[in-house]
Amino acid sequence: MTLPATFIIDSPGDAIRAAELRRVKLLATSVLAATFATFLAARALLPLHPAFGFIAAFAEAATIGGLADWYAVVALFKRPLGLPIPHTAIIQSNQHRIADKLGEFIEKHFLEAAPVEAKLRQIDFGAFIADWLRDKKRSEDLARFALRLLPEAVAATETSGLMTFVSRRITAQLMAIDLAPLAAGTLRAFVKEGRHSGLLDDILRAVHQTMTQAETMAMIREKIRAELPTLLKLYRADKFLVNKIVASATAFFEEVRNDPAHPFRGEFDRMVLSFVDRLGTDPSYAERIQGLKRDLLARPEVAGLARHIWENTRSFFERSASGETQVLEQYLVRMFVKAGEALAGDAELRTEINQGLVAVLRTVIAEQKSGVSTFISDQVKSWDMGQLISLIEINIGRDLQYIRFNGSLIGGLAGLALYTLEYLLRLL
Structure with missing residues (x-):
C-alpha cells in the first residue's frame, strides 16, 4: 500500500x-x-x-x-x-514495533483524561459559535447548506418508511389523549375568565338578527297561521302575533345584553358550569367525545389534508433549495444571526455550552482513545x-x-x- x-x-x-x-x-x-x-x-x-x-x-x-x-x-x-x-x-x-509504540505513546501521553480536559477547557466553544453565527456571510452559507440538504432529507424520509412510522405514532398519541378532562379544564378556565359572557352576547345577537330577518319572520308567521282558528286568520292575527313575539324577544335580548347582573346570565352560568362538570365526570360524555375523535381521525378528508400539507411543505423546501424562493433562507439567516447575538450576550449560556461540550468530548475521547491508538498503528504499518x-x-x-x-x-x-x-x- x-x-x-x-x-x-x-x-x-x-x-x-x-x-x-x-x-x-x-x-x-x-x-x-x-x-x-x-x-x-x-x-x-x-x-x-x-x-x-x-x-x-x-x-x-x-x-x-x-x-x-x-x-x-x-x-x-x-x-x-x-x-x-x-x-x-x-x-x-522495526516498522511494526515503531507503529505500535507510536500509537501507544499517543494514547498514553496525548489522550489522557487530565491533559485532554485541561486543553478542552482552554477553548471557548460558546464564544466561537456565537462569533461564527453572528457573521452574516457564514450564516448565509450555513442556511444555504441546510437548504441543500432539505430535499434529500425529505426524500430519505419518504423512502425509509419514517413518514409512515411518524404518522402512526402521531395517530396513536392522539388516540391516547383523553379529551374529556382536557375539554372540561379548558371550558372551566374559559368560564373563570368571564369569556363565556361575551359568547352569550354573541349568541343573543345572532338569534336576534336571525329572528328579524324577513325569511325567518315569514316562516314563523306560517307556523302560527297554521295553528290559528279561521276567524282569527281573517283578522290577520298571525302578523300581529309575529310582530309581538319579535318585539318581546328583541326587548328581552336588549335587556340581557345591557344588564350584567340579569338573572338569565346567572342561569346561563349555572348551565355552562353544570355541562363542564358533567363533561369531566360523566363516562357517557367521555365516550361520545372519544367516538367523535375516532370518527374524525378515520375520515379520508383528514388523511387527504395531511398529504396535501406534506406535499406543499415538500414543494416549498424544494423551491427554497433551488433558490426559487428566498423566504426560508432569509428566515434561517435572521434566526442564525439572532441566535449568535443572543449567545454572545449570555455568558451563563456560553459557560453551559462549554461545560457540556467538554464533558461530551472528554467522554468520546476516553472511550475512543484505544481505537485512535490502533488506527494510528495500523496506518503506520500500512505505509x-x-x-x-x-x-x-x-x-x-x-x-x-x-x-x-x-x-x-x-x-x-x-x-x-x-x-x-x-x-x-x-x-x-
Whole structure:
C-alpha cells in the first residue's frame, strides 16, 4: 500500500530541501575524501618533519570518525552499501514495533483524561459559535447548506418508511389523549375568565338578527297561521302575533345584553358550569367525545389534508433549495444571526455550552482513545517505508549529515590528542 497523497514528494519546498540534502551529502563526502587524502599525504611526508605526524593522526582519526558517522546515519534508514549487515535499516526493520509504540505513546501521553480536559477547557466553544453565527456571510452559507440538504432529507424520509412510522405514532398519541378532562379544564378556565359572557352576547345577537330577518319572520308567521282558528286568520292575527313575539324577544335580548347582573346570565352560568362538570365526570360524555375523535381521525378528508400539507411543505423546501424562493433562507439567516447575538450576550449560556461540550468530548475521547491508538498503528504499518524514509531524509537528513562533519572534527581532535599524548610520552 502506498503512502497517502500528502506524503508524496512533489512540492516546491520538498524539491528545494532535496537539492540542499544532495549538496550537504556531497560536501560531507568531500570532507571524508579530503581527510583520507590528507592522511595519505601526511604519512608519506612524515620522514621529512615530525609535524606531519600530528597532521596524519588528525586526518586518520577524522577519516575514521567520518566513516563511523556515515555508517550510523545510513544504517538508520537503509543497509550500508546494500550489505545485509545486522542492525541496519533500523526504521524499516522495526516498522511494526515503531507503529505500535507510536500509537501507544499517543494514547498514553496525548489522550489522557487530565491533559485532554485541561486543553478542552482552554477553548471557548460558546464564544466561537456565537462569533461564527453572528457573521452574516457564514450564516448565509450555513442556511444555504441546510437548504441543500432539505430535499434529500425529505426524500430519505419518504423512502425509509419514517413518514409512515411518524404518522402512526402521531395517530396513536392522539388516540391516547383523553379529551374529556382536557375539554372540561379548558371550558372551566374559559368560564373563570368571564369569556363565556361575551359568547352569550354573541349568541343573543345572532338569534336576534336571525329572528328579524324577513325569511325567518315569514316562516314563523306560517307556523302560527297554521295553528290559528279561521276567524282569527281573517283578522290577520298571525302578523300581529309575529310582530309581538319579535318585539318581546328583541326587548328581552336588549335587556340581557345591557344588564350584567340579569338573572338569565346567572342561569346561563349555572348551565355552562353544570355541562363542564358533567363533561369531566360523566363516562357517557367521555365516550361520545372519544367516538367523535375516532370518527374524525378515520375520515379520508383528514388523511387527504395531511398529504396535501406534506406535499406543499415538500414543494416549498424544494423551491427554497433551488433558490426559487428566498423566504426560508432569509428566515434561517435572521434566526442564525439572532441566535449568535443572543449567545454572545449570555455568558451563563456560553459557560453551559462549554461545560457540556467538554464533558461530551472528554467522554468520546476516553472511550475512543484505544481505537485512535490502533488506527494510528495500523496506518503506520500500512505505509510504504521507502517513501516515508525518503520524506524523513528530505526533512531532517540535512541535519543528520552534519553529524558526519561533527564526527570528522571530533574524531580528528581526539586522534590528535591521543597522538600528542603518545608523542610526549615518547619524549620522556
